[in-house]
Amino acid sequence: MAPSSSSTSVLLILLLSVVPASLASTPVSDGLELELGGDGLYREILRDETVLRLKELGKISDGEGFLERTFLSPASFRATDVIISWMKDAGLTTWVDQMGNIHGRFEPSNSTDKALLIGSHMDTVIDAGMYDGALGIICAISALKVLRVTGKLQRLTRPVEVIAFSDEEGVRFQTTFLGSAAVAGILPESILQVSDKSGTTVQEVLRLNSFEASADALGQVKYSPESVGSYVEVHLEQGPVLEALRYPLGVVKGIAGQTRLKVIVDGSQGHAGTVPMKLRRDPMVAAAELVVTLEGLCKDPSRFLTYDEECGCFTEESLAGLVCTVGELLTWPSASNVIPGQVNFTVDIRAMDDLVRETIVASFSRIVMQRCDHRLVDCAVEHKHSAAATPCDPELTAQLKRATRSAVSAMAPGGHGHGRAVGAGESTAATPVLMSGAGHDAMAMARLTRVGMLFVRCRGGVSHSPEEHVAEDDVWAAGLALLRFVDQHAVAEL
Template identity: 80%
Template sequence: MAALLSCPRRHPSVHLLILTLFIASLLPILDGLELGGDGLYREILRDETVLRLKELGKLSSPNTALLYVNQISDGEGYLERTFLSPASIRASHVIISWMKDAGLTTWIDQMGNIHGRFEPTNSTKEALLIGSHMDTVIDAGMYDGSLGIICAISALKVLKLTGKLQRLTRPVEVIAFSDEEGVRFQTTFLGSAAVAGTLPESILRVSDKSGTTVQDVLKLNSFEATAAALGQAKYSPESVGSYVEVHMEQGPVLEALRYPLGVVKGIAGQTRLKVIINGSQGHAGTVPMKLRRDPMVAAAELVLTLETLCKQPNKFLTYDEECGCFTEESLAGLVCTVGELLTWPSASNVIPGQVNFTVDIRAMDDKVRETIVTSFSRLVLQRCDDRLVDCTVEKKHAASATPCDAELTSQLERAARSTLSSMTTMTSSPAAAAVPVLMSGAGHDAMAMARLTKVGMLFVRCRRGVSHSPEESVLDDDVWAAGLALVNFVDQNAVAPATTPETATAEVAAES
């Protein structure tokens, strides 16, 4: 090759042709094996990704109450990583190192979101954003949120090692959002709402159970913590083409269908309420039953009222004018949950003075959800009035149902189908004639990002549909399938075709 290039009698275009043909001959080697094959794809998208999930799953805040109850000395197996906690900061450093390993330029914005981006030279196209959240619930599993982040990083690492990262035609960016669960401040999507530009200035004054505000936490971690600074995290709609999120299903459908992957057509709307009941605190042994104003009993009645309302809404409500009821389709996905109940002073021999509890209401139909919220709020006031206690209902969060973009959904379905077909001979995955299309009852960062751009989601099968629990489990091969599908998706939508010997010859001939 050196001798051919050094020959002084050859036309410069011939030199270029020889060099181009030589580089083109290496592309099959750089590209690795076919999707679904062994080698780099499996080693990175399955083996390395699973190891990284386990590593991130060890970065946790301690839970002294749990350690006391179980008399555990080291808290092994417990996972809690809330917004900008010390555990979250440690996780940030690790995620940044993985992003750099994938060839991405990294930074942290003013809401603590971690970004890793590859910017093609002279590209004027809108960016493809891929992300999920790095925070967890209390006593969490290691897949919720983290799976989508690490799968995305691994997919771009494969593109880097196969030479395809340099052939991107549009910017591709991975975002690890700082808060989606809303555990610490009882308000979800702090990270993704900041990027979407929908985070209100008032969020800075919201406090956690200890009285620490969002602004306090940001300042403690060296962020500016001003409204102007939060505005810097906002992306302009013109700069973003789409957002895609990989997430464990958090439900049992894919496992029942025996499919590793599914695409999401929409996300249920969600409302979070806080009910505060004030009664008369007193001695458990001296206050007669007929003279009590007990907020605990009122709370118990209201929890049962909520359950009945959501199990049998047509007994309480009318909505459809023709049938005088909710339709079966409109009620799809309606679920109501009381997940937290706090009492004061919380002593066995004291009638509580105050009881607070949370309410989570979700439905695919926003009109159904809003009607349930209104009806329950009215029932709270009625029941509390009957029991001579004082009640207030605070709306902590509300998000409309979010449809996924039809084109993105179709593209993700094709990528998943191609992936599963290529994996059929190597795993227990079925050949995918039709990848399942699902609705999501759980909220995701895609809900916030839909205010910025079109969104698409890919679900990954999980064992028994268990989530928000240490029992979360995703098969290693399903992690692999998700990574392969992302590689497939990016390859089809953002990677320019490789130069072949034939196209190189034609290009040089045209140039001559």
């Protein structure tokens, strides 16, 4: 079947958003002396050791036979000890703050420059892959270790700090960015009273693990904007674009905005065999209708949203990145022979355009009330999380482009090394520029300082799954690009 003109336009917009701008006129600078083993490209540390550490961290889990490491769980503390040992191995001073974030910092003597922060998250989803979050932490530690073993760490002109954030996924408390939001100073005091499924609050979890768990303690975690110059994050792409472009790395120009909702549907619990269909107030059927309605709303938003041709309120480009997901559905009492009394489900709405996202949220909330009234059930929509779309800093993006092109060119056939990050016939002339549909700690950190992100190719675009995979040479390319970025950004010339 031939695609419609509308579908073709949307596809073209999506492709144009990731087509790399040409860097043919930009000179390639190696940036670093190639003086240490591994084809002169630090393979032993940036690839071999990094991959081994990714596998080691991937085995530290609260689950049996699968990877699960949530906020302040027993596995998270075992992981903390390991990450601290790696930070010390890189020559960094370490500490754990009052929200469980792990810090490793090098502070030049007499430096008055603002710090460069590099980080990602140490927590995982349930049944996770071993690269999400961990890749960014370990690549950063490895890059600084190379600076230590080559004697360049002492030549840093500004403080450089690696942070392993304690919670980004929001699995335990259904609220994202606990770690990075605390560092950015945007975590509300009310978060202490949020509870997990067992009824345990954030405050109780912190106190059980010997943290102070007070508003004053949260204030101590916050960094002042005057002390931080920038934040950079390395992360696997979690999508298929880089693989389709046959390129190992890409820079991120922005992150989609995100809203998380919880919908609560209350009906009348009853016997499955004795309550006539016409007399039921069944929250399961109402919830099912709402889930399907949400899918239709996000697949074809033009059916529900007012579009004004004159003002151009919603263009095909602004709607192209819209995605909506129901990832969790809970019923009570959850028995096969009982009409449920209550059904709860989560809603995740993301879009590059904040106005589109906010309009979808408002439209869906209105539809929920209408459909629930029609079915004679009671409904409530709780807003659990909201984050605006986050643009990346143009200067940091340009620096990451240069570092990426330099690293990938050096690893290509005929380059300084003999890596295979870019194979024969693959382009080395430009660095892809992408938008991120996934949320990242950079979204919270953007409230503190300017941010930049580097994406790493992943097999099949698969993430949040045990099948998540990044090729070893792509890990190497990411580490080398980050190393060159730090060298350009924070190391003095002799």
